[in-house]
Amino acid sequence: MSSSLDKLEMNNLPSKDALRLCRETEDIKTILVLTTHVDPIVRKRALKEICPCRVKEDIDVFWERVMEMIDDPADNVREQVLHTLCDGSPDHMEWKVVDALEKFNRDSNQYIRRRAHKVLSAYRRSGKWNVL
16 A cells, blocks of 8 residues: 555445455555445454454554544444454553543443443443453
8 A cells, every 4th residue: 555546445445345355454554444444344344353352462553543433423333443442452541441431331322332331330340441
């Protein structure tokens, strides 16, 4: 990905091709670009690829992108953001995760609100937020 044209082209790839690319690539930049795809199914799939349960590393650019996606307009993407934050996020992210959980606790989607409430309750009880 050498130019913004590449980025634009990737964001407009047919969903089927973009989903395949999500599964097949190991390129960090490609995955990050796919988290901005026009199709929320592709964005969610790309986000799954950077979940700490898969990556097993603390990569700052991944976490920055996850935090940017908290306000994604698609419910399925926000649900995956919540999962990603609560499934292995590093200790240095604690306050950002708690802020995100507070926001998700007021989300328009009932399922997201319930999951956020569950995690916040666990956090207040035990200090742990990686419970999903």
